[in-house]
Amino acid sequence: MSSIVNAVVNLDLEGPVISRHVYGHFAEHLGRCIYGGFYVGEDSDIPNEGGIRLDVVEALRALDIPNLRWPGGCFADEYHWRDGIGPKADRPVMVNTHWGGVEENNHFGTHEFMALCELLGTEPYISGNVGSGTVQEMSEWVEYLTRDGDSPAVRERKANGREEPWKVKYWGLGNETWGCGGNMSAEQYALEARRYATYCRDYGDNKLYRIAAGASDFSYAWTETLMKQLSHLGCQRVERPLYQAVSVHYYTIAGTWDHKGSATDFTPEEYYTTLHKAARTDELLTGHANVMDLYDPKKEIGIVLDEWGTWWDVEPGTNPGFLYQQNTMRDALVASVSFDIFHRHADRLVMANIAQTVNVLQAMILTDPESGALVLTPTYHVFRMNKGHQDAASLQVHVVGDQPVKDVDGAELSTVSVSASRKDGRLLVSLSNLDADEAADMVVDLRGGSVTGLAAEILTAAAVNAHNSPEAPEAVAPRAHDGARIEDGKLFVHLPAHSFVTAAGDLA
Numbered sequence: 001m002s003s004i005v006n007a008v009v010n011l012d013l014e015g016p017v018i019s020r021h022v023y024g025h026f027a028e029h030l031g032r033c034i035y036g037g038f039y040v041g042e043d044s045d046i047p048n049e050g051g052i053r054l055d056v057v058e059a060l061r062a063l064d065i066p067n068l069r070w071p072g073g074c075f076a077d078e079y080h081w082r083d084g085i086g087p088k089a090d091r092p093v094m095v096n097t098h099w100g101g102v103e104e105n106n107h108f109g110t111h112e113f114m115a116l117c118e119l120l121g122t123e124p125y126i127s128g129n130v131g132s133g134t135v136q137e138m139s140e141w142v143e144y145l146t147r148d149g150d151s152p153a154v155r156e157r158k159a160n161g162r163e164e165p166w167k168v169k170y171w172g173l174g175n176e177t178w179g180c181g182g183n184m185s186a187e188q189y190a191l192e193a194r195r196y197a198t199y200c201r202d203y204g205d206n207k208l209y210r211i212a213a214g215a216s217d218f219s220y221a222w223t224e225t226l227m228k229q230l231s232h233l234g235c236q237r238v239e240r241p242l243y244q245a246v247s248v249h250y251y252t253i254a255g256t257w258d259h260k261g262s263a264t265d266f267t268p269e270e271y272y273t274t275l276h277k278a279a280r281t282d283e284l285l286t287g288h289a290n291v292m293d294l295y296d297p298k299k300e301i302g303i304v305l306d307e308w309g310t311w312w313d314v315e316p317g318t319n320p321g322f323l324y325q326q327n328t329m330r331d332a333l334v335a336s337v338s339f340d341i342f343h344r345h346a347d348r349l350v351m352a353n354i355a356q357t358v359n360v361l362q363a364m365i366l367t368d369p370e371s372g373a374l375v376l377t378p379t380y381h382v383f384r385m386n387k388g389h390q391d392a393a394s395l396q397v398h399v400v401g402d403q404p405v406k407d408v409d410g411a412e413l414s415t416v417s418v419s420a421s422r423k424d425g426r427l428l429v430s431l432s433n434l435d436a437d438e439a440a441d442m443v444v445d446l447r448g449g450s451v452t453g454l455a456a457e458i459l460t461a462a463a464v465n466a467h468n469s470p471e472a473p474e475a476v477a478p479r480a481h482d483g484a485r486i487e488d489g490k491l492f493v494h495l496p497a498h499s500f501v502t503a504a505g506d507l508a
């Protein structure tokens with residue numbers, strides 16, 4: 001049996017632009033994300049440039065990733081950037097206390113990160129250390145990276161082989177400062193954020209976009225405290241608010257933090273609970289945005305959801321501190337539903353960063369520690385299929401009449417999710433059917449324009465827990481979808497059970 005879902009899209013009524021940065025990424029010194037994931041060192045047999053894996057770079061370039069957040073996460077608040085510059089043999093070893101207590105040799109540091117961003121064609125987003133660092137240390141990192149001319153930090157950079165300053169826009173003022181980033185109260189951190197922000201300077205035409213470390217989940221009071229502090233500025237000479245955005249973190253888990261559940265072996269109940277939790281991202285963003293509206297009705301301060309995604313129990317036999325998990329069709333649907341929500345919040349959401357890009361949590365890429373083989377996950381394919389939404393004008397999708405729902409944990413989950421956008425004369429519609437067993441048929445009345453040359457792609461699999469591995473790298477892979485057509489100004493799309501479809505065409 002298949003449900004029919006009707007919707008209307010006005011092609012000529014453009015909404016706010018979907019920032020490409022909501023397709024952002026996150027790479028922490030955690031498990032095998034940096035070492036073994038992005039970076040194998042110059043002496044590795046795996047083809048690399050300056051130690052950076054070229055197969056990983058090639059796979060990620062196909063996603064057009066807009067930014068990469070680094071070095072953490074919790075790691076950021078224990079990271080002292082000067083440990084990661086200069087000759088590698090002289091760099092001190094530190095203990096990565098958060099993530100497995102492993103020794104970190106600091107071979108991947110500032111210059112290696114900036115080289116990685118250049119190879120990826122992406123913008124850096126650096127998370128500074130508030131928890132165990134100093135204002136001076138953070139201030140000098142900004143100067144080292146972005147100042148031209150002659151000053152102690154600039155001379156230091158030049159001595160390390162980099163003459164020209166880099167461009168760095170996105171700057172995080174700490175991470176999870178309510179927890180691993182210093183266990184502070186909101187009031188205490190808000191004052192720290194103002195102080196740190198003051199000394200993170202704009203050099204030349206490098207204008208920082210400072211991101212205050214925000215709330216966990218639905219802690220709206222944290223956001224309110226940060227917003228209040230912004231409206232209490234003393235110095236009239238400050239042209240812009242001290243920080244330009246506040247962050248929030250939201251992870252999707254099916255169980256509890258002690259028992260998050262398996263990535264691949266889950267019940268139908270856990271499947272729907274997961275998707276319901278992902279769908280609550282809408283409530284999350286609405287709640288934080290409502291608080292911000294009170295203090296900033298013009299929406300000048302952005303929300304940065306700089307950690308999101310699924311978090312499961314680690315794969316059996318792997319280091320619990322490494323957060324290595326498989327990635328199934330369920331994860332892909334968490335991603336596709338989350339993107340629909342991000343698109344709907346384009347007026348306030350300026351950035352989102354999936355946690356994390358390689359080998360950690362809801363990764364795009366998994367690499368085999370023994371053979372080095374690289375596997376693209378189902379989530380990777382959602383990012384690739386959706387990349388046309390980056391910097392596109394959002395289009396509202398009005399669902400008309402009934403839509404299929406499931407009762408999940410005492411609430412209703414709509415099992416069909418849709419979003420649309422237009423850019424450069426192209427329409428892109430993304431559609432997810434979350435029902436594990438039933439198909440759905442979507443009929444979208446396209447008003448205010450016409451669409452030609454429709455092409456559709458589908459991502460689905462035999463089961464919701466299907467996933468890719470070195471032995472079966474294409475168990476979940478996109479293919480052309482012949483179940484989409486335009487007829488009489490309407491877009492008809494057949495959505496098999498647990499599927500994600502994108503349909504794109506030329507607008508006239």
Ligand code: AHR
Nearest residue numbers: 072073074075175176355
């Ligand atoms: O992404 C893994 C961890 O989750 C990050 O280090 C931290 O910020 C969050 O708690």
